[in-house]
Amino acid sequence: MTPMALQGRVALVTGSGQGIGQAIATLFAERGATAVFSDVVHGRAQAAAEATAGAGYKTEALHLDVANPGSVSAAFAGIAERHGRLDILVNNAGIGINAPFVDFRLEDFELSLKVNLTGAFLCGQAAARQMLAQRAGSSGERRGKIINIVSLSGQRGGLGRAGYGASKAGLELLTRVMATELAGSGINVNAIAPGPIATELSAAVHAAGGTRDAYLFLTPQHRYGEVSEIAQAALFLASADSDYVNGHTLNVDGGFGAAGLMYPLPARPPAGAGS
Numbered sequence: 001m002t003p004m005a006l007q008g009r010v011a012l013v014t015g016s017g018q019g020i021g022q023a024i025a026t027l028f029a030e031r032g033a034t035a036v037f038s039d040v041v042h043g044r045a046q047a048a049a050e051a052t053a054g055a056g057y058k059t060e061a062l063h064l065d066v067a068n069p070g071s072v073s074a075a076f077a078g079i080a081e082r083h084g085r086l087d088i089l090v091n092n093a094g095i096g097i098n099a100p101f102v103d104f105r106l107e108d109f110e111l112s113l114k115v116n117l118t119g120a121f122l123c124g125q126a127a128a129r130q131m132l133a134q135r136a137g138s139s140g141e142r143r144g145k146i147i148n149i150v151s152l153s154g155q156r157g158g159l160g161r162a163g164y165g166a167s168k169a170g171l172e173l174l175t176r177v178m179a180t181e182l183a184g185s186g187i188n189v190n191a192i193a194p195g196p197i198a199t200e201l202s203a204a205v206h207a208a209g210g211t212r213d214a215y216l217f218l219t220p221q222h223r224y225g226e227v228s229e230i231a232q233a234a235l236f237l238a239s240a241d242s243d244y245v246n247g248h249t250l251n252v253d254g255g256f257g258a259a260g261l262m263y264p265l266p267a268r269p270p271a272g273a274g275s
């Protein structure tokens with residue numbers, strides 16, 4: 001991949017005032033994109049964009065509540081007006097509310113779906129409409145890249161994950177529908193499923209019970225991932241290097257999704273021992 005793989009692209013990352021989203025938007029700016037930092041907490045988006053702009057990159061900050069259709073329309077209209085195009089969308093904004101299934105409150109279930117699934121639907125639809133309306137690049141370039149941030153909790157039945165897991169499983173399936181429908185129009189849609197990543201969200205959600213210890217045990221690499229490791233995967237899916245990758249979920253999870261039975265293996269004899 002060339003160092004300026006995203007030169008000339010306009011990229012919107014939702015929920016990029018902190019955590020994984022901030023790391024993705026920052027890396028996109030470093031690789032030449034105009035990075036639009038957006039968050040429901042505007043001050044966060046502003047601080048993140050300013051930190052990157054200070055290093056000489058092209059950034060801007062936007063208030064965007066992905067769960068509010070009016071806010072989504074206004075944000076995408078503003079991007080179209082200022083830039084005339086949108087090349088990359090990362091649906092990253094998300095919330096995690098965990099509770100036992102029998103006690104899960106309806107309002108929390110509905111809020112999980114509204115932010116994590118409906119929010120990505122609204123932004124994905126607005127982005128796809130903009131991408132379809134703009135001219136494809138010369139020499140057969142793809143028109144756009146959409147990346148949805150899903151979760152291991154949407155792939156397995158984790159404790160307490162009724163709302164969060166259902167929303168992320170829905171988003172993973174929506175990724176495949178979008179990819180199938182939009183592939184012929186030059187738009188790639190893929191997902192990234194992060195494993196446990198050290199962020200404010202995981203610090204809050206994993207604090208309960210033995211969640212942190214369970215993740216460390218169940219992840220073959222036995223550590224939390226870094227936000228930069230998710231950003232690198234997003235860069236690949238946003239760049240031309242992944243033009244033939246479509247409808248795929250890329251797990252960046254230290255092997256969690258691959259693992260089965262795990263227990264300490266007996267130590268191997270030193271090289272040359274025995275006959």
Ligand SMILES: NC(=O)c1ccc[n+]([C@@H]2O[C@H](COP(=O)([O-])OP(=O)(O)OC[C@H]3O[C@@H](n4cnc5c(N)ncnc54)[C@H](O)[C@@H]3O)[C@@H](O)[C@H]2O)c1
Nearest residue numbers: 015019020040065066092093094151196197199200201202
């Ligand atoms: N951290 C992990 O271990 C982990 C694992 C798997 C998936 N994920 C997913 O990655 C994404 C980012 O997670 P994170 O750990 O960086 O979280 P985080 O809480 O640190 O950051 C999320 C950001 O999204 C913003 N946000 C929340 N609701 C929003 C809304 N309605 N509209 C716009 N912005 C909103 C928040 O203000 C915050 O700045 C989420 O979708 C999360 O589900 C995280």
